[in-house]
Amino acid sequence: MFLRYKKIVNDLATDPVKSLLLVLAVAIGVFGIGTTLGAYAVLNREMARNYMGTHPAQATIMVDKGLDRAAVERVKTVPGIVEAERRATAEARMKIGGEWQRLLLFTVDDFSAMKVGAFTPLxxxxxxxxxxMLVEHGALEVMRAQAGSTISVKLPDGEPVGIPISGTVHDPGLAPARQEQTGYGYITPATLALLDRARGMDQMRIITAHRTPDAIEKTAGEAARALEAMGYAVHEIQIPPPERHPHSGQMNAILTLLVSFSFLLLVLSAVLVANAVSVVMVRQVREIGVMKTVGATSGMIARIYLFMIGIIAVLGTASALPPGIHAATAFVDRIAHLLNFTITDYAIPGWVYAAQVLSGMAIPLGVAAASVIRGSRITIREAITDYGVRQEDCGPGRAEIFLTDAGRWGTTLTLSFRNLFRNHARLLIALTLLASGGAMFAGALNLSKAWDIELDQLFEQRRYDLEVRFSHPIEALPIAEIIRALPGIQTVEVWSYASTSFPSGGMFPITRTYPDTGHGSFTALAAPSGTKLINLPLLQGKWLSPMSGDEVVLNHWAVARIPGVKPGDTVTLAHEGNNSQWRVAGIVENIGSAAEAYVSSAAFDRMSGAGGKANMLRVAFTSREPSIFSATVRGIEDLLYREHAPVKVITPTNILRNAVAEHMAILVSLLLAMAMLMGVVGAIGLMSTLSMNIMERTRELGVMRAVGATPGAIFRLLIAEGVTIGVVSIPIALILSLPLSIGMGRLIGNMAFRIPLPFAVSTAAIAGWIGIVLAGSVLATVYPAWKAMRIPVREALAYE
Amino acid sequence: MGTGRFIEIQGLSKTFQTPSGPFTALKDVSLSLRKGRRVALVGKSGSGKSTLLNMITGIDRPTTGLIVVGDTPVHALSEGSLAQWRGKNVGVVFQFFQLLPTLTVLENVLLPMDFTNSYPRKERHARARALLEEMGIAEQAGKLPAALSGGQQQRAAIARALANNPPLLVADEPTGNLDSHTAEEIFELFARLSRQGTTVLVVTHERELSRYFEETISIADGAITSVSGATRTAESRQGGHSHVSSI
Incomplete structure (x- = not known):
């Protein structure tokens, strides 16, 4: 090795703390990139493997009665059909801890020959x-059960039956049970008959040879026609987005945001590297002068220091690779749990490693190049006499001198303030790093608060505490009257619901509903005139008028399916094969729901032909105090049971809130983790800046001590400098966090709810960041201040 | 350049731009020095002696004027060429030694050879050791500079300055940080080097050490005010500007 390079290696070893900071600066960026890109690559691959490995149904044809095997064989002969299988999905209820909760029961014809929507035994x-029944393993938590437990299960038109859990399965085609607050069971046709004798296998699930929705729809339509020719009435065809897991949007939201954050982290770490390298160059300036004196050219000097950056980059990259991969794996596991996946292969593709190496090598060398070239071009005279600080470039301006007048602040603080202005560029870098970290920290907490506010909108928009859905229309008014008389009841309203869709032009109603019956669904709701139980903010137009014969109010999820629709337009809604025309009265915001269309009760009656009957009740309680709330729900359950009401599902609003909250909980916690990482970057930046400031003033500090300053006073002075930078960065960080919060709120809100999250400022974020900055400033200053204190006065005075 | 003249300076001026305005450190200085001489540059602080030294070594560039050392027009060299020329032809000794703290004494001496690639690699260690031997600090070769006394460090710095066997050795206040006994030892060393043919140019404000020098050039306010111990071949004074030659 050339001696000059040995010198660099020795330099790095001489101050391990500084070297470690440099390595850390590189490693943070590489770590962020490795974690997010690694997770992104694995999850994309595994999501496809898991979801597509289940051979999800491209379409589910819903018919009016149980399909026989001949129907399955007939559908298989339709051109373009690859696989067909009959199934049934029953929206049942299970009794958990004295309360009835939602349970989806999937009936499988032949467990040993599943070709569509397959799952694996565990x-x-x-x-x-x-x-x-077999139970999806992730649902055991919701069901508070284990293999061998017996669960009381009830179908809308049946009696409660105790069904033992005979085992567990993994079904990656479903959204996780915890997020949906739903149990998933798998039963044989005989078990289905046990629960409801009249219920048959009324779904034909198919896989076609096509991949586009239009082609799938065409083939599914032909299969539906074949079934109609066999005497089955087709209600609707459910065609969810092909090859897309119901939570793929959620995952994309998380990954998009995290990848964006990690690139931002990379930029900050690059700034940090540039800052740290300029520290090194300042420190080395005298030695550069000496090396030039003994024959080194600027090019040689530049190569020497680029070699040093190269070592730092290699160490930073190498040290960040394993933890990055480890974090990516942990992150993948977390997301896999979130999405109910099993990761079969954790291998991270080569391009991720390449991206890490590139970001770890090219970025430090790139950002350091300017400092290195500038440092290597310094003349010997400047290097030997000025110690790299051109007096004419530095120092506080007149305004700064006025603002930091000693009479105003006292000598110590004045010295601290003025020292900060010695090098404006350096001060700016430290402030940028700290303010960026703070902005992201506060932004993440603001986002978290906005998320909570949005979740609370669930209660604002839904003034009912319980929704009861019946399996078919009944004379609901008398039941509503009885419920109203129960203790704890404030209001009961009679509503109705029906599955609907915007017709696609084919013979059959096409919906985007997934087999779990929730994701992708579109529901028409009959709102009682003058309803007091919903308070949906109007985005456009107006709410339904009392005489609104053919008016419809769409929620923003429904509008997303026919972009551009506005009040006054006419839309067509399909229900049970019939199309009807509606004039759009308004568009409302609706948090936590799928697509919905609100019409008047009379109009709904005409559309559904329910003959004045209703299939839904919404109930408001007098109290949300948990024990009273539970007692009230149980009172209603008991009453409905006594009245033999065909209850399909009962959903307390707080369960809905929990379900929605679960969907994005991980995102918020990951954002906070990122924010903390940003805070660390900011603190390291501050430490570099202060080190540089202190290093330049070694002799000056010696002079101060020679004229009577105690080591303690010097220590306090330096700490005051660090804290001052921290304090100055706080308002900048908080101001920057505002547009960041709005931007992130818009991104996440649009992905989760299709509307931006509200703007919110978290006082915890402000208080937290002030605390972190003050503590971080002190901590970042302690080491360089301690080092400065330890230099004997004689040495400090001789320091050049 | 005339026969035997090693350093030729003509009409040299240097003006620095300072926050309080331009400051002229050297004013139209002309000077000739013969090879192998031992010359002291003396003057008060701020007189311009270090600036003149910096001009001769190419550490700084003149505002106007010519500097030729040997056959090399120092004022006309590019930065890169200047560095390589200096590495091979000029040994520089600083007041504060300026040894690289993370290299051993031996490695510090090897460094100029490394930068200028001036000796075959195999020979470098032997040469560096020989130089340290000559300076009387061979036993310190493997130590870091911080472990050496001031005098030992300065000897190591001189060894480094001599690494490429330069015809010119310059030293800026080389004994300013040393006790008088050690300072005398260093000057004895310079005398020995000069006898071996090296031109030695030393900036000092310690006039009592002038006995070690064959010539003493006094500088004040950026101009040469006197030359002692030298045969002046030409001298004229015009408004404080000096034109001096020495044998």
Whole structure:
């Protein structure tokens, strides 16, 4: 090795703390990129493997009665059909801890020959014996059960039956049970008959040879026609977005945001590297002068220091690769749990490593090049006499001198303030790093608060505490009257609901509903005139008028399906194969719901032909105090049971809130983790800046001590400098956090709710960041201040 | 340049731009020095002696004027060429030694050879050791500079300055940081080097050490005010400007 390069290696070893900071600066960026890109690559691959590995149904044809095997064989002969299988999905209820909760029961014709919507056995008996059920392993938590437990299960038109859990399965095609607050069970046709004798396998799930929605729809339409020719009435065809997991949008939101954050982190770490390199160059300026004196050219000097950056970059990259991969794996596991995936292969593709190496090598060398070239071009005279600080470039201006007048602040603080202005560029870098970290920290907390506010909108928009859905229309008014008389009841309203869709032009109603019946659904709701139980903010137009014969109010999710629709336009809604025309009265915001269309009760009656009957009640309670709330729900449950009401599902609003909150909880916590990482970057930046400031003033500090300043006074002076930079950065950070919060709120809100999150400022963020900055400033200053204190006065005075 | 003249300076001026305005450190200085001489540059602080030294070594560039050392027009060299020329032809000794703290004494001496690639690699260690031997600090070769006394560090710095066997050795206040006994030892060393043919140019404000020098050039306010111990071949004074030659 050339001696000159040995010198660099020795330099790095001489001050391990500084070298470590440099390595850390590089490593942080590489770590961020490795974690997010690694997770992104693995998740994209595994999501496709998991979801597509289940052979999800491209279309589900819903018919009016149980399909026989001949129907399955007939559909298989339709051109373009690759696989067909009959199934049933029953919206049942299970009794958990004295309360009835939602349970989806999937009936499978032949567990040993599943070709569509397959799932894999994990434990227990396969296939499940008749009278038992297998449970999706992730749902055990929601069901508060384990293999061997017996769950009381009830279908809308049946009696409660105790169904033992005979084993567990993994079904990656479903959204996780915890997020949906739903149980998932898998039963045989015999078990279905046990629960409801009249219920048959009324779904034909198909896989076609096509990949586009239009082609799938065409083939599914032909299969539906074949079934109609066999005497089945087709209600609707459910065609969810092809090859897309129901939570793929959620995952994309998380990954998009995190990848954006990690690139921002990379930029900050690059600034940090540039800052740290300029520290090194300042420190080395005298030695550069000496090396030039003994024959080194500017080019040689530049190469020497680029070699040093190269070592730092290699160490930073190498040290960040394993933890980056480890974090990516942990992140993948977390997301896999979130999405109910099993990761079969954690291998991170080569391009991620390449991106890490590129970001770890090219960026430090790139950003450091300017400092290195500038430093290498310094003349010997400047290097030897000025110690790299051109007096004419530095120092506080007149305004700064006025603002930092000693009479106003006292000598110590004045010295601290003026020292900060010695090098404006350096001060700016420290402030940029700290303010960026703070902005992201406050932005993340603001976002978290905005998310909470938006979740609370669930209660604002839904003034009911319980929604009861019946499996078919009934004379609901008398039941509503009885419920109203129960203790704890404030209001009861009679509503109705029906699955609907915007017709696609084919013979059959096409919906985008997933097999879990929730994701992608579109529901028409009959709102009672003058309803007091919803308070949906109007985005455009007006709410339904009392005489609104053919008016419809769409929520923003429904509008997303026919972009550009506005009040006054006419839309067509399909229900049970019939199309009807509606004039759009208004568009409302609706948090936590899928697509919905509100019409008057009379108009709904005409559309559905319910003959004045209704299939939904919404109930407001007098109290949300948990024990009273539970007692009230139980009172209604008991009453409905006594009245033999065909309850399909009962959803307390707080369960809905929990379900929505679960969907994005991980995002908020990951944002906070990122924010903390930003804070660390800011603190390292501050430490570099202060080190540089102190290093330049070693002799000056010696002079101060020679004229009577105690080591303690010097220490306090330097700490005051660090804290001053921190304090100055706080308002900048908080101001920067505002547009950041708005931008992130818009991104996440649009992805989660299709509307921006409200703007919110978190007082916890302000207080937290002030605390972190003050503590961080002190901590970042302690080391360089301690080092400065330890230099004997004689040495400090001799320091050149 | 005339026969035997090693350093030729003509009409040299240097003006610095300072926050309080332009400051002229050297005013139209002309000077000739013969090879192998031992010359002291003396003057008060701020007189311009270090600036003159910096001009001769190419550490700084003149505002106007010519500097020729040997056959090299120093004032006309590019930065890169200047560095390589200096590395091979000029040994520089600083007041504060300026040894690189993370290299051993031996490595510090090897450094100029490394930068200028002036000796075959295999020979460099032997040469560096020989120089340290000559300076009387061979036993310190493997130590870091911080472990050496001031005098030892300055000897190491001189060894480094001599690494490429330069015909010119310049030293700026080389004994300013040393006790008088050590200072005398250093000057003895310079005398020995001069006898071996090296031109030695030393900036000092310690006039009592002038006995070690064959010539003493006094500078005040950026101009040469006197030359002692030298045969002046030409001298004229015009408004404080000096034109001096020495044998």
């Amino acid at each position: 434990a227990g008996t396969w296939p499940p014996p008749d009278g038992t």
